[in-house]
Amino acid sequence: MKYGEIDFETYFKNYPNKDGYFGKYGGSYIPDDLKAAMNEITEAYFTICKSSKFISELRRIRKEFQGRPTPISYLERLSSKVGNVQLYVKREDLNHTGAHKLNHCMGEALLAKYMGKKKIIAETGAGQHGVALATAAAYFGLECDIYMGAVDIKKQAPNVARMKILGANVVEVTDGLQTLKEAVDAAFAAYLKEYKDCIYCIGSVVGPHPFPMMVRDFQSVVGIEAREQFIDMTGGLPDAVVACVGGGSNSMGLFSGFLNDPVEIYGVEPLGRGSKLGDHAASLTYGSEGVMHGFNSIMLKDENGDPAPVYSVASGLDYPSSGPEHAFLRDIGRVKYDVVDDEETIDAFFTLSRLEGIIPAIESSHAVAYAMKLAKKMDTGSILINLSGRGDKDMDYIIEKYGIR
Ligand SMILES: *Cc1c(COP(=O)(O)O)cnc(C)c1O
Numbered sequence: 001m002k003y004g005e006i007d008f009e010t011y012f013k014n015y016p017n018k019d020g021y022f023g024k025y026g027g028s029y030i031p032d033d034l035k036a037a038m039n040e041i042t043e044a045y046f047t048i049c050k051s052s053k054f055i056s057e058l059r060r061i062r063k064e065f066q067g068r069p070t071p072i073s074y075l076e077r078l079s080s081k082v083g084n085v086q087l088y089v090k091r092e093d094l095n096h097t098g099a100h101k102l103n104h105c106m107g108e109a110l111l112a113k114y115m116g117k118k119k120i121i122a123e124t125g126a127g128q129h130g131v132a133l134a135t136a137a138a139y140f141g142l143e144c145d146i147y148m149g150a151v152d153i154k155k156q157a158p159n160v161a162r163m164k165i166l167g168a169n170v171v172e173v174t175d176g177l178q179t180l181k182e183a184v185d186a187a188f189a190a191y192l193k194e195y196k197d198c199i200y201c202i203g204s205v206v207g208p209h210p211f212p213m214m215v216r217d218f219q220s221v222v223g224i225e226a227r228e229q230f231i232d233m234t235g236g237l238p239d240a241v242v243a244c245v246g247g248g249s250n251s252m253g254l255f256s257g258f259l260n261d262p263v264e265i266y267g268v269e270p271l272g273r274g275s276k277l278g279d280h281a282a283s284l285t286y287g288s289e290g291v292m293h294g295f296n297s298i299m300l301k302d303e304n305g306d307p308a309p310v311y312s313v314a315s316g317l318d319y320p321s322s323g324p325e326h327a328f329l330r331d332i333g334r335v336k337y338d339v340v341d342d343e344e345t346i347d348a349f350f351t352l353s354r355l356e357g358i359i360p361a362i363e364s365s366h367a368v369a370y371a372m373k374l375a376k377k378m379d380t381g382s383i384l385i386n387l388s389g390r391g392d393k394d395m396d397y398i399i400e401k402y403g404i405r
Contacts, residue, residue, distance in 0.1 A: 001260045003334050008260035015325070020209020020295075023331065025324035028208035030294045034188070035208075037195040041111075042210040048114045049107070049217075061106055062221065065139065066096045069225045072233060072384070077355040078372070085375035086382040088238065089358070089368075090226045092250060092389060099361065099389030100222060100250040101132035101203065107218035108201040109136035119143035119198035123187040125152055125180035126315035127159025128393075129203030134168035143198075144168040147187040149179040158393070180319075181307070184293060204247025205323030208294035212323045216252045222386065223257020230384055239381035240264040240374060243388065244366040245284065245337065246316050248323035250388035255335060264336070267326060268370040270312035271339035277302075281310035281318045284330050284337040292320070298327040313342040314362040316389075344369040349391065349398065350405045361389035362398070 001008045020026045028038060048054050062068040071094065075087040092100040112120050120142050124130030130146040137144035146163055150172050153160055163170050173186045191200045202211040205219075230238055241258050243251035245267040255265050269282035277300065280286070287298040292307050299321035300308040307320040329335040340348075345362060348369035353359045360368055364387045371385045391398075 001262065004332055006332055006334070011259060012256075015328070016209065016213050020213065022212075022325045022328035025295075025297050025327040026209060026212055027296050028294060029291045029296065030208050034192055037191065038208055038210065041199060044111060044115050045210050045214055048111060049214075054110065054114060058107060058110055061110070066102055066106065067094060068221065069229070070094045072226060072229045073356075073358070074233070075356050078352065079375070081351075081355060082372050082375040084380050085378050087371060087375060088230065088382065088384045089387040090222060090254065090384060091387055092222060093358065093360065093364070093387050097132055097135050098392065099128060099132070100219065100253060101129055102135060103221055103253065104215045104218040104249060105129075105132040105136040105201065106139070108199070108214070109133070109140050109142060112142060112199045112201075113140050115199065117142070117197060117199050119145065119194070120201050121145040121147070121187055121191055121194070121198050122201045122203060123147040123180065123183035124203070125183065127152070127156040127163070128316055128389075130168065130170070131159050131162045131166070133201055133203075134163040134166035137168060138166045145171055145190065147171045147173055147183045147190065149177070149183045150174050151178040152180065152183070204249040205252045205325060206247045206293060206295060206319075206321065212295065212325055215249050216256060216325060219249050219253025220256040222250065222253035223255060226254060226384060227257040227261075234382065237261050237263055238384040239378065240266060240383045241386070242266045242268060242367045242371045242374065242383060243386035244268045244270075244314075244317060244363050245322055245326060246281070246314075246319050246363065248326045250386050252323060252325060254386040255329070259334065265334065266370065266374065267335050267337045268366045269337060269339045270314055270317040270345075270366055271341040272311045272313065273342060278309050279311055280339070281312045281320065282339045283319070283321050284326055285339055287321070295324055297321050297324045298330070313345060314366065316361070316363040317366065338370065340366050340369040340373070344373075346398065346402050346405075348372060353391075358387070359391040359395070360387055361391045362394045364388045365391070
């Protein structure tokens, strides 16, 4: 399918290009010695991850350990509540550890093993990426250092406990504001010292090349499965697919399966408390071009051009940028990006729980909220939503802040 200049028939061969660019977005804006380490990962990715041995081992792990394929569920009661449109969810909440993140963590850790590395390292904010990576490290018998700001360590005690139980080393970062940004800096600094023995595992389709490509490719299992399952279930394609966008990995996973189809694609960003800078994390909706964390994309900036403070009720979505491929797909118009706020999200959280017996992650509730609004606008048809994770992790917070509705 052609979209302006872009032919989606051959899209994955050409995007990103060999330097990691999706149009003008992406690339690798990092110090030279780090570039050498990233080049090693890129080369290994193209030789190892495309080999039939790697592919069949990853396929076996996905089936036997992760519980893939995850099903698609038809939301009968929610569909009839919102009108005439049929709503479906891809159940990444049923993936082992309760979210889509394990899809790329198992791929990254398997690559580390094939490269002969002893250790994997990463940063984490809310702790979801840290838990998924610690799980992968335990499975493969790799050491695992997770860098985390001291403030986040206090806030995310259950995830810190999970990482420690899984055998990961949680490294407390006490610089600056002691949150995600400082954790990223500390993890990169450690990686520069240790890159001979370890690889850095980024938690979304962000960061320098090759991570936006590699994480997308590992997550594409979501879209490949979903497309086939949806056709099996209904005899055709959905009219629209919807996913929440933080860094953009669960959404790129789903979207990649439908880019070459006559399907409307919607990425949903968190509007938080409102459209004022600092009250949301809707980078593709309100941001502008800029470089941060080693890549060029659309980002939210403060008056000095630095990453702006962001807010969302979903800690997995509060990142001041999104992956370069999203910026590209936005510019060419293939994917539409829109927002829902905290209130609509919490409403969707309870509605899906009550009507369908599925408690969604607050991140995923953004996609559900948007699909409910979209369904009211569409007369007929079907929408497939990516349910990126389960909401068990969010229950205490929601009950404390919003009560039972
Ligand atoms: C981390 C997370 C997200 C956001 O990350 P993306 O890279 O945008 O997918 C969404 N949903 C869940 C459940 C998460 O844990």
